[in-house]
């Protein structure tokens with residue numbers, strides 16, 4: 001299965017990127033299509049609690065931002081697949097993405113995996129699950145409370161947990177269980193009836209259960225060393241190196257959000273996602289039609305009068321067509337996952353008119369053979 005743009009990670013960066021890659025400008029009538037992979041629950045870290053976009057005066061209730069972005073993804077037929085991306089071949093013209101459930105192809109890829117993979121921790125935040133995200137004094141105070149109120153305490157973090165653990169030793173003499181996440185070891189889920197009772201972890205592919213009544217996720221350590229950077233792209237201190245347009249060192253591969261480094265904020269993640277989404281659209285367009293996407297007045301365009309509207313291309317039998325808005329997806333389910341123009345013709349009595357009107361209404365994406 002192929003898509004023009006594949007996004008890895010459905011946090012604020014990935015969801016914003018996918019929507020923008022799919023729909024960069026209303027007046028452009030050659031949309032691209034986007035697919036997004038998420039191994040946990042959509043929303044990423046923004047689902048954990050109320051999010052200050054800038055400050056308390058501009059904030060989103062828990063789940064509010066996530067639901068807004070999900071609803072836009074639904075409107076524009078951006079498909080969300082609950083799959084974990086395990087590897088990717090990114091250097092070829094057509095990129096290959098391998099997940100725990102299948103293999104996919106894309107012209108452009110956006111990596112938006114955040115600083116750690118997410119399971120279902122957000123459901124237990126404040127119910128036996130804690131995070132280290134504040135000043136040292138507050139962290140110490142929290143440790144003191146945890147020490148007094150819990151018996152089986154588990155720390156989760158990256159290999160840079162040294163600072164957190166030394167703070168813990170200053171405050172509490174209970175020995176915690178320490179689980180270090182890396183490429184081969186990760187938390188799969190937290191469990192418990194309304195409160196933390198333990199966690200399931202994957203250790204070199206084998207699932208184990210750890211009983212706990214308190215789990216502390218050490219974000220400080222992920223900020224020093226993210227555990228979601230598993231792709232063969234250039235990095236700096238464990239974070240993916242990008243330029244101002246979200247481009248990595250590999251053409252057609254972009255990155256956005258926490259995985260490109262500090263500061264760690266939802267507003268930054270959304271902004272970078274939008275930029276990377278637009279750039280991925282441009283890149284895929286050029287791959288498909290061998291020219292600059294005409295939707296952006298701010299990029300150099302051929303012609304004397306500035307903006308040039310795209311020609312409606314002449315379709316050919318082997319062109320691939322996919323419905324990319326909700327109405328079209330619902331009305332013509334056979335176009336949801338894509339068909340060739342040859343198959344398209346079989347469904348309509350006046351296929352050429354139908355094809356042109358759909359292109360103009362911005363509701364299908366097309367892809368000539370690459």
Ligand SMILES: Cc1cc2nc3c(=O)[nH]c(=O)nc-3n(C[C@H](O)[C@H](O)[C@H](O)COP(=O)(O)OP(=O)(O)OC[C@H]3O[C@@H](n4cnc5c(N)ncnc54)[C@H](O)[C@@H]3O)c2cc1C
Nearest residue numbers: 009011012013039044045052085114118257258264265266
């Ligand atoms: C408790 C807490 C409170 C916060 N409060 C605020 C706040 O008030 N204001 C603010 O601006 N910021 C806040 N932040 C930070 C903010 O939430 C993050 O900066 C933001 O969510 C980053 O977005 P992202 O999309 O880059 O990454 P994430 O939100 O981390 O999303 C990345 C997603 O990618 C998925 N993923 C990773 N690897 C894979 C893979 N291989 N395959 C498939 N999926 C994968 C993960 O499961 C995750 O869902 C807070 C964070 C926490 C933890």
